[in-house]
Amino acid sequence: MVTSFTPRSLDEAIRLRQKPELTPYTGGTDLMVNPNEDASYLFLHRVPEMKRIVEDGEYIRFGAACTYTEVIKHPLTPNILKEACLKIAAPAIRNAGSIGGNIANGSPKADSALIFMVADAKLRLCSAGGERLVPIKDFYLGRKKLDLRPDELLVEVLMPRHGLDNYYHVKVGARNALAISRVSFAGIMDIEDGKIRRCATAFGAVSDVIIRLDQIDQMLDGKTISEAKELKSAYLSAMDEAIVPIRGRVGIEYRKDVCMNLLRDFLEVNGI
Amino acid sequence: MTQEIRFNLNGSDTVYTGNPADRLLDVLRNELRLTGTKCGCKEGECGACSVIIDGKLINSCLVAMGSLEGAKVLTIEGCTKTPQFAALDKAYESVSAVQCGFCIPGMIMASQCLLANNPHPSEAEIREGISGNLCRCTGYNAIVKAVGTAAEEGNGLW
Numbered sequence: 001m002v003t004s005f006t007p008r009s010l011d012e013a014i015r016l017r018q019k020p021e022l023t024p025y026t027g028g029t030d031l032m033v034n035p036n037e038d039a040s041y042l043f044l045h046r047v048p049e050m051k052r053i054v055e056d057g058e059y060i061r062f063g064a065a066c067t068y069t070e071v072i073k074h075p076l077t078p079n080i081l082k083e084a085c086l087k088i089a090a091p092a093i094r095n096a097g098s099i100g101g102n103i104a105n106g107s108p109k110a111d112s113a114l115i116f117m118v119a120d121a122k123l124r125l126c127s128a129g130g131e132r133l134v135p136i137k138d139f140y141l142g143r144k145k146l147d148l149r150p151d152e153l154l155v156e157v158l159m160p161r162h163g164l165d166n167y168y169h170v171k172v173g174a175r176n177a178l179a180i181s182r183v184s185f186a187g188i189m190d191i192e193d194g195k196i197r198r199c200a201t202a203f204g205a206v207s208d209v210i211i212r213l214d215q216i217d218q219m220l221d222g223k224t225i226s227e228a229k230e231l232k233s234a235y236l237s238a239m240d241e242a243i244v245p246i247r248g249r250v251g252i253e254y255r256k257d258v259c260m261n262l263l264r265d266f267l268e269v270n271g272i
Numbered sequence: 273m274t275q276e277i278r279f280n281l282n283g284s285d286t287v288y289t290g291n292p293a294d295r296l297l298d299v300l301r302n303e304l305r306l307t308g309t310k311c312g313c314k315e316g317e318c319g320a321c322s323v324i325i326d327g328k329l330i331n332s333c334l335v336a337m338g339s340l341e342g343a344k345v346l347t348i349e350g351c352t353k354t355p356q357f358a359a360l361d362k363a364y365e366s367v368s369a370v371q372c373g374f375c376i377p378g379m380i381m382a383s384q385c386l387l388a389n390n391p392h393p394s395e396a397e398i399r400e401g402i403s404g405n406l407c408r409c410t411g412y413n414a415i416v417k418a419v420g421t422a423a424e425e426g427n428g429l430w
Contacts, residue, residue, distance in 0.1 A: 004275065004292035004338040025336065032295060032334040033315045039293045043339050069328070090404025091382070093316055095328040096335070177403035178317055 004041040010049040010155065014126050016042055017153045024153060026050075026065040026098035029089075030105050050100070050155055053077070059122075059158040064100025068112065071099060078159065080167040080186065084115045090177045100154045103136070106144040109181045109205040111171060116157055117212045118186040118202040119164055124156040125149075133158070143208035163190040163198055168266045172258055181205040182250045183258040187266040196220050196228060201266065203259050206245045213242050220272075228272045239263060279340040282350025292338025297321045299337055300347060308348035308377050312406070319405030322378040323347050329385040331404075348377040356384055359426030360418070369418035371409035378405045383419045391430040392423055 005022065007013040016022060025031055025041040044050055050065035053074045060076050068085040071077050072094070077085075088094055088111050102110045103123070113136070122133045125148060136157075139147050148154065168187040173179025184204035190197040199220040203211040216238045220228050228235075245255045277288045281304075288299060297314070300306045300323075312320035314333045321332040324346040332347075351357050360383055363369075370376050379402060386393060386401030393401065398419045399412075407415060423430070 004336075006338070006341050025339065027334075028336055028339060029316055029331075029334050032336060035293060035295055035336070037291060037293055041292060041336060041338055043336075043341075045339065089316070090319070091385070091401060092319060092322055092329045092331045092404045093334075096330050 004043060006043040006046055008046050010047055010126070013042065013044060013047045013050070014128055014153060018128055018151050020150050024104070026101045027067060027096035029093050029097040030101060044100075044153075055161060058161060060161055061124075062099055062157045062159065064103070064154045064156060065098050066100075067096060067098055068094035071112075078119075078164045080119070080164050080169060080188070081112065081115045081159070083169055084111050084171070084186070087111060087171045087173075087179075089179075093178075099157060103139070103157065104146065104148065104154050106140065106146055106209075108207060108210050109184070110210070111181060111184060111204070114184050114186050114202050114204040114210055115169070116159065117210045118167075118188055118200050119159050120200065120214075121160070122158040123154055124158060125152045126155045127152040131155075137212050137214070140209035164188060166190060166270070168269060170262055183255050183262075185259065185262040185266070187263070189266070189270045191225075191270070194224050196223050196225075201239075201263065203243060205248070205250075206243060206255055206259060208246060211243060213239065216242060225271050228267075232267060232272055236260070236264065236267075275338065277337050277341050279342065280344045282346060282353075288337055288340075290337065292336060294337045295333055296323070296335040296337060296340065296345070297332040300332060306347050306349050308352075310374055310377055312374070312378075316404075317406070318375075319378045319382065319402075320375055322381040322405065324351075324381055324385055327385075327388070329382055329404075346381075348380060351380060351384060354384075356387070356426065356429050359429055360384065360422045363422035363425060364415070364418040366421060367414050367417045369411060369414040371407075371411045375405055375407045375409075379407070379415055383422065386419065387423055387426075387430040391427075393419070395420065 005016050022042040025043050044065045050063040052063045054061050072085045099112045102112045116136050121136050170185050172183045186202045188200045199217045245252045275292050300309050310320035312318035316331045316334045323332045382402045382405050398416050
């Protein structure tokens, strides 16, 4: 039986999420490419808590049903996220597609998820039994495999408020508009008083999940630029070993070369 | 099982009784016979099926009917009754921006949305505004010129 629901509150949405036959639907830009006549949708665009962008002491909290356009236009949105969202598709897709859908679709090519990965954002997952906060890196378990129970809903994405200003972002696509990433890269080098407070990188469209090698990036944390220069070759060779592209529409060698070239450029523009 | 979905279509309150998983594009063309909205790719790549939902440009091929409860939908058929359309129509004609015509309903919807949000766009902003609308005759320069002309000639309409 096909019955869809449009909850008006988070409580109602969470209660309905207990019905395993309902598919959460925000923008529809992925789901409707291969529409399923038998699908019963849980339309989430009228849940206020999932449509707002607010801040608290630590985080900017993005409702998972916010569209790319809403994210781009909001004054709280950090530039790194704004820039990445502006490179997604074209206006009509950005008016419908949501960040929650981009994350929960589980694609390693997801352009906004790349930014949430490099920012070490957290995901607020709610169910009738309670809620939990999961680092986005831990949310991706493998190819299209998510740490999301069938009764859980991705409600908000929590992005750290500070330390995201010095960023580097490149999306390599075959054209400007409506392009699927061939390789995407985001880097953050948060430097204070000549010391690297936090180095973070993320690589999209390379492996089963977005690559986030935080343990290697941490080699540079707490270092001065000249100390980082000394560590550069060890850092790059650790990255070189760890980044292993899977087979895709675009060649493995090409994608690997682009990853390493972008990583080197990211270091160079930061004087490393 | 069918559900009743209430929305406003081109200014008239409408009830769609059907499967909430149906695509808006299919309903417009096949059931309501509003065939001005074109079907090009059915995957959000071409923009031929663009409509305006609650003031926003949207690809109707990627919209499930159930998501429209309470929404305002404007198709090219509704758009043609507006003074803004008259200005766009004249401008497109004045620079011969229409070749085969297949992309044009979507282009008009994109032009209308762009100008409603930004009445005096730069050339780059026009190109961005129609970046999701493909013209396989590749007549982009004339279309960009037409939107610029409409903005000038229709000054005050948007």
